[in-house]
Amino acid sequence: MKIPQGKICGRVPKEMLDEAESGSLVLLDEIGTGTDPAEGGALAATVLHSLTTRGAITLATTHHGALKVFAHETPGVLNASMEFDTVTLRPSYRFRSGVPGSSYAFELAERIGLPSGVLSAARKRVGSEKNRMESLLMDLESKVRDYESRLAETETERERLQRSVLSYEQKTTQLKLELGTIRKKAMEEAKDLVRNVQRTIEESVRAIRESGGDRDIIKASRTAVRQLQQHLAEAPQEEAEESLPAEDLRIGDRVQVREGSGAGEIVELRGTHAVVVSGNAKLRLPLSQLHKVRAQPLMPVSSEKVTLPEAKTEIDLRGLLGDEAIERLTPFLDNAYAAGLRRVDIIHGKGTGALRKRITAYLKDSSHVKTFRLGEWNEGGTGVTVVELN
Helix, strand or coil: CCCCCECCCCCCCHHHHHHCCCCCEEEECCCCCCCCHHHHHHHHHHHHHHHHHHCCEEEECCCCHHHHHHHHHCCCCCCEEEEEECCCCEEEEEEEECCCCCCCHHHHHHHCCCCHHHHHHHHHHHCHHHHHHHHHHHHHHHHHHHHHHHHHHHHHHHHHHHHHHHHHHHHHHHHHHHHHHHHHHHHHHHHHHHHHHHHHHHHHHHHHHHHCCCHHHHHHHHHHHHHHHHHHHHCCCEEEEEEECCCCCCCCCEEEECCCCCEEEEEEEECCEEEEEECCEEEEEEHHHEEEEEEECCCCCCCCCCCCCCCCCEEECCCCCHHHHHHHHHHHHHHHHHCCCCEEEEECCCCCCHHHHHHHHHHHHCCCEEEEEECCHHHCHHHEEEEEEC
């Protein structure tokens, strides 16, 4: 249905009110003008209410302050305005829904050079209430512009934060995958190290048995085993497959991410979250995603007890004959030399001096011995020979 565009000029177009119905579009320009402002405003408000009640879609322009109040107080009617820059007094051509506009009559009159006395008298004639309303509208427009500017900045910041969160989540996921790969590689290397330790010990034991206790082989075997044992102590420990409950997590506990391969140590607890260090990474994770684990050895080194010769710092040969003493002294010096000892004491007693002489002759020909001497008074005196090894 075509509804004629109407303009209220002291009377209402009869055709508009007769034919408007639900869904009709009614356009009214400067409604309520051309007659007494009070009467024109009242008549315009009544017409708008009637059209709204019928369900017509009505767009009306006006400068009547009473109609701005009517739109604010009446359900189904909404104020709107075109934004106006209060600094430059220029239109911005931006539509703002829900905000009534101001006429800026006095500001425009002042801008075109109307005498200040005339403006002052005009403001007094309008009345304080009108001035306050116009001032409030202008202040509202300024605040709306500031709000919209801040809203735009907030939206930009929100989008930036969303991108940051997404990037963080992606990097965290990637980090967990990388940690799993690194840990798997480290565990394989540790297992290889354990196998090397086991093989080296077995070879060392076999070589010592086959050599009959050769001093050089004993020394080399001890050194190799000691080095590998040190590497083994520094190797990472594999996490037990059996997981422990997370109810009593404490700082220092080792934990694993549920449904993940990454594991680490709790360094801080923050309410329902924990800060976990895994390698060079520090992650803040919910406690619900963690479960406590306990470490177990990678694998047994050997089912056979490995026994290498013991090294002592002194030997007591008192009461033995010469050959018996030398038979016991030989492996003693071999073991001490292989163990890297620098000094040993040989206790032979004073007696007739025969045993001491036999031991002295043997020491002169031993390749292990650097120097030797009789003990001082506080070392056993002539009853003890102090030997310095190579």
